[in-house]
Amino acid sequence: MAWQWIKVFVCLSVCVIFAVVGEEALTNKCADFNTTWKENRQGTKFQIQYLLLTRNNADCASLFSQDCLNHTQKHTTYFNSSLPTKVIVHGYRALGTKPSWVSGLAQALLWEEDVNVLVVDWVFGASFAYNRVVENYKEVALQISILINQLTVYGSTLESFHFIGVSLGAHVCGFVGTLFKGKLGRITGLDPAGPMFKSADPSDRLDSSDALFVEAIHTDSDYFGISIPVGHTDFFLNGGMDQAGCARSQFSSIFIYFPVYGYVICDHMRALHVYMSSLNGSCPLIGFPCSSYEKFLAGECINCDGPFNGTCPQIGLLKNSGITASPLPNQEKVYLLTTASAPYCTHHILVKLKVSPLDKTAEVQLTLVSTGLPETELKLKLTTDQTMFIKVMGHPEQLCKIDTMQLKNTGARFYRQGDIHFESICISEFPQTRGMDQLCVKNINIRRGVLWSHDFVQVC
Known part of the structure; x- marks a missing residue:
């Protein structure tokens, strides 16, 4: 996709406007994911939608709509441009079902901070054959960038956006960051997808240049997750694979390039659940920099000296994961052990x-x-x-x-x-x-x- 075309597309699309769907408001129905199995079979047009949750509507999402034909700009009542905005991006959805974890993550974020939570629903383009879904991820990122552009018109700043992407969604977040030349505030990749990305150019996957601070949590780097560092700081839980309490399926390797069961594999989803658990702050999840997991287990890396200036990075919402060093470290691997169940701290x-x-x-x-x-x-x-x-x-x-x-x-x-x-x-x-x-x-x-x-x- 030519960069010139991307810039033109973005510029011509600033007519995007946001409104709470009238029928929804009248019937007091809460917005939800668009389950598109039937529509996908019928070959209808690719589409995404946005769900908004704030502390004022934490239990009932509002729907952001994009409509370039409507020239009347109406800003949703709940969105507050003076607050930070968390953008949640799911990944591959084999059967076109909605991700069940989204509500829990959104609620945990709202409990911890007074923010806008925008959930990107691209189930329509994230379903069926994995290789086809990968072809869609840049289009999704492009549409999200249009939304972000319009929100900056309403007063939001690029630095106020924190993108949280799960699996393939992490690379969607990375490409949004690329479109904004790394000026987004933060990107958190939760076990960024590995298949079709392990050998990709940094511009085509999540990378530390995509935001002012990029972090990743790795839990399945030998199968569905990526094995290389992709952020300023990369947390490798239990070495980044074979999580405590997860049984390895003997059939997992069959689906490396067509992961039908990617979202039900325990190791891959552990990054999400550990991150959600960290938000309640019941115990710290601290990583220790080390060149390898074997050296970490051998007791050779028990402090955070060097590029971290003695401050260990911590999973959660601390600014820059709690790192005070300047400049920020880049592609630093940190290791930690976890338990088999929440809150996972050890x-x-x-x-x-x-x-x-x-x-x-x-x-x-x-x-x-x-x-x-x-x-x-x-x-x-x-x-x-x-x-x-x-x-x-x-x-x-x-x-x-x-x-x-x-x-x-x-x-x-x-x-x-x-x-x-x-x-x-x-x-x-x-x-x-x-x-x-x-x-x-x-x-x-x-x-x-x-x-x-x-x-x-x-x-x-």
């Missing part, structure tokens, strides 16, 4: 084991227990050429509320492993909890098949 525990020299390799399991919460386990393979082992594990409670630490020699029965002597075992939390350095136990002997247990005194 405390990062650094485990250091100093072992007396071994005659044979050994396997041990370390378990942390906090009353009333699920136990967390860490399995370690101890080799004969090492005496110090450092690993990172997640636990649902902070260090000072860990009641018990357990150790068990789990080597195979036929493999005659002798006793294991630990000179010390220390656990600490990062970022470091104020007044709580670490908990250590020294001089431990672990016999084969015998559970060792140590209770800690509560110090919170």
Whole structure:
């Protein structure tokens, strides 16, 4: 698509006007997604619509309509150009059904901030064959840019727009940002789609140049999500794949380039649910910069020095994810662990084991227990050429509320492993909890098949 044509199209389309549909207002019906299965089969014209939610109509969306034939400009009662605007863009919809999560995300945003929430309904163009849907995404972005242009006429600023795109919707947001030369305030990509985008030019996918601040949350980078960093900061949850509590389907790889079940795969949707959960602020979801997930798990990246100037980025609505460094980092990977269910937060525990020299390799399991919460386990393979082992594990409670630490020699029965002597075992939390350095136990002997247990005194 030629850029000159795009500019002409945008300029000629400034006649876009917005109005709450009269019939809807009279009948007090709430606007909803346009379920277009039948219309799509009949080959009717490509169309999108916009749903508006604010704190004044949080439970009943209003419909923004575009009508270039109507020269009477009427601004919807609920839209407030002096407030920030969150724009939600869904992704691929295999069967033409509406995304069930939109209401929950909109409500969470409105609970957290007094904003306008605009939901882009492009189900019409997002359904059926994935490759055909990808062909539509720039057209969707172009139409959205017309809407944004008109809203700036009413007093909104480009910096006041925060786009939130899910899967393919993240790339729609990115192209809107491209059309505005990166002047939008913020773009959040929730597991940006990978198929047909992993090798795409940055101008054709979400990229850090698309807004003043671009962030992405990756949860399925080995299948339906993109595996490369696409923002200023990219959060890779549990390494960006295989999320806790999600069972990997053996048929997933069949649909990599035609993801019929893309929106029901647990890993792919986890980014959305984690983001929604972060908005209630019940616990921080903090990422740590690292060159790889393996190094993160090896305890080599336990602070946010370097490009972040000691301030760790956090998932949520903090400005620039809480990053205070200037200039902003670019395409920085940050890693964090999460739990299997909301609010998904976990405390990062650094485990250091100093072992007396071994005659044979050994396997041990370390378990942390906090009353009333699920136990967390860490399995370690101890080799004969090492005496110090450092690993990172997640636990649902902070260090000072860990009641018990357990150790068990789990080597195979036929493999005659002798006793294991630990000179010390220390656990600490990062970022470091104020007044709580670490908990250590020294001089431990672990016999084969015998559970060792140590209770800690509560110090919170």
